[in-house]
Amino acid sequence: LLEHSLRESDVKRRLRELTASLEWSGMQIAPEQGQFMALLVELSGARRIVEIGTFTGYSALCLAEAMPADGTLICCDLSEEWTGIARGFWREAGVEERIDLRLAPALETLDALLAQGGEGRFDMAFIDADKGNYTRYFDRCLTLVRPGGLILFDNTLWDGRVADPQDQDEDTRAIRALNDRLLGDRRVTLSLVPIGDGLTLARKR
Helix, strand or coil, X not given: CXXXXXXXXXXXXXXXXXXXXXXXXXXXXXXXXXXXXXXXXXXXXXXXXXXXXXXXXXXHHHHHHHCCCCCEEEEEECCHHHHHHHHHHHHHHCCHHHEEEEECCHHHHHHHHHHCCCCCXXXXXXXXXXXXXXXXXXHHHHHHEEEEEEEEEECCCHHHHHHCCCCCCHHHHHHHHHHHHXXXXXXXXXXXXXXXXXXXXXXXX
């Protein structure tokens, strides 16, 4: 897969390798997933995207590079340390001006966007943060995203743990709850793609 499809820039490769040396490196998305998400941006022509959970900025870099030059990516995170790493690589890649980083609890940022008239104004959302709030993030993103827009959820296979009835960890149960809810939600068209740790695509009808 990597040898025959991955086209990773030097900037993205160096960011990924630096992130791999960090204690929380497991939060990094796979490079083939980042490339797939970038393709989705190109296919959809997304100009306004919100990302929930930015970490060191690899996924944001993939999304921002695929956007038009006048696009805007709003990134929600809490860590100045991790996003400080991200900023340097975004600047080097020439996409920093497209990214609006907001350091605050994501639910507060999403609620502020809604209060400012953001309903239906976004083309895409990528959710990759605390699993216990996934359904709350979904509720808000479904309102923020326009009809025909796409919501992406990371970690929906959760290293296979969602299929293990013996695993009753809080995060595992939260992802199961999201997966069950999405399956029955006719407001979206759905596909769970087995790339990375599971990437669910939900297109708002």
